[in-house]
Amino acid sequence: MAAPDRAVSEGPGPITRAEVLPPLVNLRPLNWFFDVNRAMSLWPVTFGLACCAIEMMAVSMSRFDIARFGAEVFRPSIRQADLMMVTGTVSRKMAPALVRLYEQMPAPKFVMACGNCAISGGPFKFEGQYGIVEGVDRLVPVDVYVPGCPPRPEAILEGVFAIQEKILGVRVWPRPKEMPSQPASPKATKA
Amino acid sequence: MMDLSIANFAQIIVACLLIIGLMVGNAVVMVYIERKACGFIQRRPGPYEVGPRGTIQAVCDSMKLLGKQIFIPGNVDWLLFFLAPILAFFPVLLLFLPIPFGKFLTGMRVDEGILLILAFSGIGVISNILAGWSSNNKYGLLGAARAVSQAVAYEIPMIMALLSVIFLSGTLNLSEIVERQGSWPWQWNIVCQPLAFFIYLVSLVGETNRAPFDLPEAESELTAGFHTEYSGMGFALFFLSEYANMLLVSFVCATFFLGGYKGPFLDGFWWMFIKAYLIMVFIVWIRWTFPRVRFDQLLNINWKWLLPLSIINLWVTAVVLRFV
Numbered sequence: 131m132a133a134p135d136r137a138v139s140e141g142p143g144p145i146t147r148a149e150v151l152p153p154l155v156n157l158r159p160l161n162w163f164f165d166v167n168r169a170m171s172l173w174p175v176t177f178g179l180a181c182c183a184i185e186m187m188a189v190s191m192s193r194f195d196i197a198r199f200g201a202e203v204f205r206p207s208i209r210q211a212d213l214m215m216v217t218g219t220v221s222r223k224m225a226p227a228l229v230r231l232y233e234q235m236p237a238p239k240f241v242m243a244c245g246n247c248a249i250s251g252g253p254f255k256f257e258g259q260y261g262i263v264e265g266v267d268r269l270v271p272v273d274v275y276v277p278g279c280p281p282r283p284e285a286i287l288e289g290v291f292a293i294q295e296k297i298l299g300v301r302v303w304p305r306p307k308e309m310p311s312q313p314a315s316p317k318a319t320k321a
Numbered sequence: 322m323m324d325l326s327i328a329n330f331a332q333i334i335v336a337c338l339l340i341i342g343l344m345v346g347n348a349v350v351m352v353y354i355e356r357k358a359c360g361f362i363q364r365r366p367g368p369y370e371v372g373p374r375g376t377i378q379a380v381c382d383s384m385k386l387l388g389k390q391i392f393i394p395g396n397v398d399w400l401l402f403f404l405a406p407i408l409a410f411f412p413v414l415l416l417f418l419p420i421p422f423g424k425f426l427t428g429m430r431v432d433e434g435i436l437l438i439l440a441f442s443g444i445g446v447i448s449n450i451l452a453g454w455s456s457n458n459k460y461g462l463l464g465a466a467r468a469v470s471q472a473v474a475y476e477i478p479m480i481m482a483l484l485s486v487i488f489l490s491g492t493l494n495l496s497e498i499v500e501r502q503g504s505w506p507w508q509w510n511i512v513c514q515p516l517a518f519f520i521y522l523v524s525l526v527g528e529t530n531r532a533p534f535d536l537p538e539a540e541s542e543l544t545a546g547f548h549t550e551y552s553g554m555g556f557a558l559f560f561l562s563e564y565a566n567m568l569l570v571s572f573v574c575a576t577f578f579l580g581g582y583k584g585p586f587l588d589g590f591w592w593m594f595i596k597a598y599l600i601m602v603f604i605v606w607i608r609w610t611f612p613r614v615r616f617d618q619l620l621n622i623n624w625k626w627l628l629p630l631s632i633i634n635l636w637v638t639a640v641v642l643r644f645v
Contacts, residue, residue: 167384170371176540192365197356200371200378207545209392209552212385236552237390303370 168212168238169294169302173203175211177231180218182245182280189283199303201290208234213293215286216272219247219254220263232270240296242289243272246279253279333418336428340417348564352379355605362609389553394456397550401455406551406558409448412441413565420572421496423582423590434495435487438573439480442528445566446472449537449547452559456550464546467616468530468537474623475527475534481631482517482524485638486510486577495573499581504588509580516634518578520627522603525570527623529563531604533611534619541613571600 153161178186189196196202205211208231220228232241243266246252251264266272273296276289295301353368353376360367368375393399419434421427431437446468453465487493489510490501502509511518527534538546548559575581575596584592614622 164384164388167381168388170381171378171385192363195360195365195367197360197365197367198369198375200368200375200381202356203382205545206540207549209550210545210556212389236392238388 165297169297170200171203172201172213172240172290172293173205173211174201174213174215175208175231175235176204176206177208177214178217179220179224180245180247182217182248182278185280185283185286186215186217186244189286194283194287196287196290199287199290199294209236211235212238213240213242213290214270215242215244216248216266217244217280219252220266220269221261222263223261225263225269228266229269240273240293241266241270242274242276242286242293243267244276244278244286244289245281246277249275249277333429336418337414340414340428343417344413344561344565344568347568348561349379349383351564351567351601351605352382354602355608358602358605359609362606383557386553386557391554392550392552394458394550396457398455398457401451402550402555405448405452405455406555406562408451409445409562410558410565412444412448413562413569415441416569417565417572419495420569421499421576421581422572422593424588426582426590427496430496431494433493435483435493435498435573438569439476439483442566442569443472443476445562448562452551453547456547458550460544460549461547464537464539464543464549467539467543468547471527471530471534471536471619474620475524475627478520478623478627478631479524479528481628481635482514482521483573483577485514485517485631485635488635488638488642489513495576495581499576499583502580502583504580504583505585506580509578511578514578514634514638516630517638518574520631520634521574521578522600523622524627525574526604526607527619529566529570529604531563531567532608533613535608535613536616536619539613567601567604568597571597571604574600 174186178184188194190202190204201213208214212235214232214235216228232239243249247254247262248266251259251262254262255264263269274289274292276285278285281289291301291303356378357367357375366375368378371378371381393402416438418428419431419437449468449472450465453461453463453468486498490498492498492501498510506512530537536546537543538548543549548556551559572593575593579596580592581596582588582590582593584595
């Protein structure tokens, strides 16, 4: 049986950290090759918590179609998935299950916090609230934050691209025209 | 009995290597075809951006699974846990040997070819049981139990359907069964055995655990069924063997009912592959068209309809062959 669930402490408690070991064969081209493959097939978990999950379903359907980028294989078993989209409000009741799911995921794993609730508690953050975890990053390390309430499907796609960018170091797909440019570098802010 | 000379041995080795290539290539091609067909049915492009029109997608997926952490949960029976995916993948290799891909393109000419295939295809079910049992997971165990009862149920009408064709041609040798059929579609066995063809077509979907009969891995009920605890290459091997099994039953179907390597204008292995892949595309088509059946419905279809129909079909075939 699995280990007993840990109690979720008040405030920023101990975060579950993935143990990162250097690869056994540390060759640059080989690592790059595997990184490209990882970036090009990010399989999400079939896992939704609230209304943002509806947008996650919309992004895999015909109008937006996450399948174009190879990320439509929603795996029901966490052991076969790479990406956990935390779509929605993480209640205190749900938190142990979420942490356990994260711990069960095999190594190259990524977490996307979708929507304001998963980022910071969103509209549920007020004085005296007792039921909501204010931000999933208090429980597990988050790779990409996708803001919105709920985020548009395009924003979730952009979040997937951001994870690919994080894996590869470069942005793979062309940047849309309307999007603001990269966050200003320190040099640019001085000028 | 076949002689075990050096030439024969070398032939089997070469055949095995070619079949491994076929199995892996088939999995890569079929993953792409399946996802594209799924996209087409659901009115979306499917894999599109990875490689020209998404053609490298399946390669990327397999390489990613290769680089994924292999996770062994606590309290598993680790020997069986390791053995199960291997046992799922390698016996399929043997099953391809007696298939006549062309007039002279056969791995091993055996007189009891279909008997060999039917007997050894049971190992695939054993691997499912082992996977579900050894992973020490309730969903895995439930999936394994379902896999057994489904495989046992669907094997019977499948054998009955094949048996009526065997009655017709009077041989168990797959090459000879093809030889008894002609090149043109009206000379194929499907014309005199349409019911057997239909029964075989339904039970091959049940036999390969494909939707709408994918009860052993029913995603909405059993997480992922018997391979819930498998990550990385273990899962990839199960995936590979599923597609290899699909290809195998398609080849057997083409051999028995659709004239095998014989076809209009020019006989050859291309006809075999065209027919087999048409059946594969048909399986993919039903997967994305029909919802999953309930388990009692699944067994009712089998025991109440397919089995009596196949027995009647066998009887009629026997009587006609004897008295007409």
